[in-house]
Amino acid sequence: MGNQADRSAGEAAPAKNGALITTSGLVKQFPTGGYLFTALNGINLLIDRGEFTGLVGPSGSGKTTLLNIIGALDYPSSGSAVVLGSDTKHLNHKQSARLRNHHIGFIFQTYNLLPVYTVYENVEFPLLLLGMEADRRRRAVTQALEWVGLTDRAQQRPAQLSGGESQRVAVARAMVKKPEIVLADEPTANLDAENSHNILRMMVELNTELETTFIFATHDEKVIRYLRRRITLRDGRVVEDREMEPDYTT
Amino acid sequence: MIRFLLKGLIRDRHRSLFPVMVVTVGVTVAILMQTFMHGVMDDMVRSNAKLDTGHLKVTTLGYREIARQMPNDLSISGIDRFLRGLETDYPRLEWTTRIKFGGILDIPDEAGETRSQGPAIGLAIDLLSEKTREIKRLQLAEALVRGRLPADAGEVLISDEFAHRLGAEIGETATLITSTAQGGMAVHNFVIAGTVRFGMAALDRNTVIADITDMQYVLDMEGSASEVLGFFPNLVYDDRQAEEIVREFNDRHSGGGEDDFLPVMQTLRMQNNLGEYLDLAAFRVAIILVTFFAVMSIVLWNAGLMAGIRRYGEIGVRLAIGESKHQVYWRLLAESFLVGLTGSAIGTALGLAVSYYMQEVGIDISGMLQGSSILMGNIMRAHITPASYYLGFIPGLAATFFGSAVSGIGIFRRQTAQLFKELEA
Ligand SMILES: Nc1ncnc2c1ncn2[C@@H]1O[C@H](COP(=O)(O)OP(=O)(O)O)[C@@H](O)[C@H]1O
Ligand SMILES: [Mg+2]
Numbered sequence: 001m002g003n004q005a006d007r008s009a010g011e012a013a014p015a016k017n018g019a020l021i022t023t024s025g026l027v028k029q030f031p032t033g034g035y036l037f038t039a040l041n042g043i044n045l046l047i048d049r050g051e052f053t054g055l056v057g058p059s060g061s062g063k064t065t066l067l068n069i070i071g072a073l074d075y076p077s078s079g080s081a082v083v084l085g086s087d088t089k090h091l092n093h094k095q096s097a098r099l100r101n102h103h104i105g106f107i108f109q110t111y112n113l114l115p116v117y118t119v120y121e122n123v124e125f126p127l128l129l130l131g132m133e134a135d136r137r138r139r140a141v142t143q144a145l146e147w148v149g150l151t152d153r154a155q156q157r158p159a160q161l162s163g164g165e166s167q168r169v170a171v172a173r174a175m176v177k178k179p180e181i182v183l184a185d186e187p188t189a190n191l192d193a194e195n196s197h198n199i200l201r202m203m204v205e206l207n208t209e210l211e212t213t214f215i216f217a218t219h220d221e222k223v224i225r226y227l228r229r230r231i232t233l234r235d236g237r238v239v240e241d242r243e244m245e246p247d248y249t250t
Numbered sequence: 251m252i253r254f255l256l257k258g259l260i261r262d263r264h265r266s267l268f269p270v271m272v273v274t275v276g277v278t279v280a281i282l283m284q285t286f287m288h289g290v291m292d293d294m295v296r297s298n299a300k301l302d303t304g305h306l307k308v309t310t311l312g313y314r315e316i317a318r319q320m321p322n323d324l325s326i327s328g329i330d331r332f333l334r335g336l337e338t339d340y341p342r343l344e345w346t347t348r349i350k351f352g353g354i355l356d357i358p359d360e361a362g363e364t365r366s367q368g369p370a371i372g373l374a375i376d377l378l379s380e381k382t383r384e385i386k387r388l389q390l391a392e393a394l395v396r397g398r399l400p401a402d403a404g405e406v407l408i409s410d411e412f413a414h415r416l417g418a419e420i421g422e423t424a425t426l427i428t429s430t431a432q433g434g435m436a437v438h439n440f441v442i443a444g445t446v447r448f449g450m451a452a453l454d455r456n457t458v459i460a461d462i463t464d465m466q467y468v469l470d471m472e473g474s475a476s477e478v479l480g481f482f483p484n485l486v487y488d489d490r491q492a493e494e495i496v497r498e499f500n501d502r503h504s505g506g507g508e509d510d511f512l513p514v515m516q517t518l519r520m521q522n523n524l525g526e527y528l529d530l531a532a533f534r535v536a537i538i539l540v541t542f543f544a545v546m547s548i549v550l551w552n553a554g555l556m557a558g559i560r561r562y563g564e565i566g567v568r569l570a571i572g573e574s575k576h577q578v579y580w581r582l583l584a585e586s587f588l589v590g591l592t593g594s595a596i597g598t599a600l601g602l603a604v605s606y607y608m609q610e611v612g613i614d615i616s617g618m619l620q621g622s623s624i625l626m627g628n629i630m631r632a633h634i635t636p637a638s639y640y641l642g643f644i645p646g647l648a649a650t651f652f653g654s655a656v657s658g659i660g661i662f663r664r665q666t667a668q669l670f671k672e673l674e675a
Pocket of ligand 2: 063064065185217
């Protein structure tokens with residue numbers, strides 16, 4: 001494990017041109033039984049194109065909350081999160097949907113495939129939302145299924161797949177539209193070591209090939225080994241932010 | 251996209267099959283309820299009209315007041331001229347004279363002594379004139395059980411059940427003991443030409459049907475009749491027109507007068523409390539239908555809610571993938587519209603099919619009418635009306651649609667991120 005330059009938190013990150021994601025003074029509070037619980041407390045981060053970064057920290061440290069805000073599924077209570085040039089706080093339902101639709105892919109711990117649809121259809125769905133025409137759609141889905149090695153499973157339903165296969169479908173679904181950003185929340189939590197490594201290796205390849213930015217929320221050592229940057233959260237604050245030398249060995 | 255959503259809808263039985271079935275059953279039952287109630291009411295109106303009230307009835311003012319007592323002393327005199335007047339003034343309607351009477355029917359043995367006897371309700375109608383339509387109107391030929399229709403003066407029809415009870419045979423003499431219009435005693439020998447059964451409990455017990463000319467003679471009522479009945483073409487009652495005719499007729503003939511012998515006209519609804527009865531029945535149907543649809547809406551709303559909650563996970567994913575809340579909501583509504591449409595269409599088709607069968611065949615309810623005096627057929631039939639086509643359909647569709655419109659609002663109320671929490675749980 002490397003311990004390169006400490007891009008430590010605390011100080012406001014300088015606004016840097018070309019940054020894909022910028023958060024400054026980001027605070028998120030949740031009303032819980034009469035008082036406000038602070039889940040994120042002054043997050044300043046810059047994330048560049050092509051990063052393979054992880055938000056790391058114990059359960060409850062705010063990883064998911066931060067990921068959701070970056071994905072415009074949630075809004076900061078104060079401070080800002082600027083994603084691809086848009087301050088998410090100022091996006092309405094439609095605009096945030098558009099941002100996700102065009103630029104962001106999500107991967108979840110529990111896969112969250114749509115059970116009534118086949119593997120093929122699950123992967124096709126984001127393209128339908130984009131209004132892509134049938135021919136391009138078919139090529140894109142076929143390619144995405146090749147990336148994850150599930151071409152022969154195209155017509156099966158999620159219920160017929162193993163956990164590893166399901167997560168590979170989820171990766172294909174997130175990648176099929178070639179988004180700038182993929183947000184993966186504990187993607188390996190339900191997978192064994194072998195499947196975890198397969199998925200991660202695939203993501204590294206896509207990251208190199210397509211320059212897709214990957215941001216993980218994880219406390220899984222298997223994932224952490226693949227990261228090139230590790231942002232450690234504790235109680236809603238960034239306590240460490242460092243670049244790493246990834247270890248691709250299994 | 252539409253095909254994609256349709257695929258999802260069809261494959262997910264919780265979203266398609268179950269709600270469609272709920273709507274189908276609801277709509278079917280609603281239509282059956284409506285057509286049956288209508289059938290029953292219609293049958294009552296028809297039977298009452300044919301046998302008792304006509305669509306319009308003219309009596310004297312005095313007769314009307316105590317019609318139940320059959321006060322034949324208060325009959326309309328100069329009846330032939332009176333009838334011709336009505337036929338001239340209202341040529342669209344068929345007019346006919348009748349007399350109701352009570353009495354005792356006595357079956358004598360060879361020696362002329364009473365073999366058996368029983369109280370009888372009598373109806374005197376035009377049985378024998380050449381232009382009579384009463385036989386057709388009362389479907390006497392269809393009602394005939396034994397013997398034949400009267401062909402000569404002095405012949406009567408009696409209820410088949412009555413004949414059995416009295417032990418009377420076809421062709422035997424039956425003596426009617428009654429009182430004349432003036433109150434004197436009247437005894438007359440008739441010949442039983444045939445027996446009839448109408449399939450109406452109230453009428454099948456002890457009815458005697460005699461020719462009106464005979465009865466005018468027996469009751470000492472030559473040249474008069476106590477009731478003149480008017481019928482619209484094809485026996486289809488038109489309340490609005492009936493009211494109009496009544497108003498016009500009464501203005502002309504009895505307007506304000508109080509003389510017992512002034513002629514007065516009534517519509518079907520004005521007699522036997524039929525109007526109130528029908529209004530009440532219609533009101534009850536309306537209440538039942540409204541309640542029914544309220545319940546169905548709640549069921550569907552809850553079903554929608556369940557499906558909605560079950561689907562928050564799916565909805566969360568869809569939002570994450572980039573569908574907007576509005577799109578998700580509208581697509582949910584479109585789905586429920588389809589479900590409502592399908593269920594309502596199937597339900598309407600099913601309801602109408604069963605109703606049609608019940609309209610043609612009916613259910614025998616004679617057991618329930620034992621001893622009742624309601625003029626109503628023993629066969630309960632459905633009757634499809636124009637309302638039957640939309641009365642289940644529209645509320646079925648609306649209930650489904652609004653059910654999910656309301657439950658779907660949850661999508662907006664919840665924070666997007668919250669939809670995920672529910673999906674992870
Ligand atoms: N919608 C919410 N309402 C109240 N508290 C919340 C909500 N979402 C998250 N939290 C709280 O914020 C903290 C951080 O949560 P989360 O971001 O899910 O942590 P992590 O993903 O690191 O485990 C936790 O204490 C959690 O209970
Ligand atoms: Mg989490």
